[in-house]
Amino acid sequence: MDSQANKVELLKALMEFQxxxxxxxxxxxxxxxNYVNLTTVDATIKPLLRKNGLLYTQFLDGVSVNTTxxxxxxxxxxxxxxxxxxxxxQKGMNGxxxxxxxxxxxxxxxLCSALxxxxxxDRDATGLTQGLDEYVDALNKCDNIADLNNM
Numbered sequence: 001m002d003s004q005a006n007k008v009e010l011l012k013a014l015m016e017f018q019x020x021x022x023x024x025x026x027x028x029x030x031x032x033x034n035y036v037n038l039t040t041v042d043a044t045i046k047p048l049l050r051k052n053g054l055l056y057t058q059f060l061d062g063v064s065v066n067t068t069x070x071x072x073x074x075x076x077x078x079x080x081x082x083x084x085x086x087x088x089x090q091k092g093m094n095g096x097x098x099x100x101x102x103x104x105x106x107x108x109x110x111l112c113s114a115l116x117x118x119x120x121x122d123r124d125a126t127g128l129t130q131g132l133d134e135y136v137d138a139l140n141k142c143d144n145i146a147d148l149n150n151m
Contacts, residue, residue, distance in 0.1 A: 006076035013052045013071055017115065020048050024112075024119045036119040038108045045115065056114070058107050065103065067110040082110040 024044055026034040049055055053072045058065055061081070068079040087102045089095070112119055 003076070006071065006074035009074050010054075010069075010071035010076040010078065013054050014069065014115070017045075017048050017052045017054055020051070021045060021115070021117055024117060026119065036108065036112075038104055038111075041108060041111060041117070041119075045111075045117070056111060058111065060103065065106045065110050067107075067114045069114050078114070080110060080114055082106050082113075 022044065024036045024041060026036050027040050028035055028037040055070050055072060056067060057070065058067045060066075064081045064083045066079060066081045068077050070077045084102045084106045087098060087105075089098050090101070093101065111117070
């Protein structure tokens with residue numbers, strides 16, 4: 001099988017995985033933020049990955065987390081690298097704990113990103129405090145730019 005055919009098989013398996021993977025609800029909190037714990041992500045996805053002939057690896061390369069999704073039958077893979085940003089030290093954490101926290105954070109986000117996993121209703125960047133239906137209703141009631149700006 002040529003490499004293009006291998007890549008197609010990988011993408012088909014990934015598509016099947018995504019059909020089966022549930023939304024992962026935020027189950028942990030720290031520093032007044034809720035998030036899906038990496039352990040929860042791993043425990044949820046591994047059986048589905050195995051069922052679809054997929055696996056993942058993650059390793060550190062300097063200041064980056066490299067994530068690779070593999071198709072077991074063909075050896076085809078897709079990879080991405082996410083740089084671990086400098087993080088402000090949290091109260092009560094030593095330097096190693098702070099580094100570990102940054103690594104775990106990037107591993108979780110890199111893995112969810114690579115697999116197309118949805119982790120609850122992520123409204124961090126939008127500032128939405130209403131449900132989507134209520135938000136759409138409010139948008140429909142706007143008559144002008146001023147109404148939109150006041151939402």
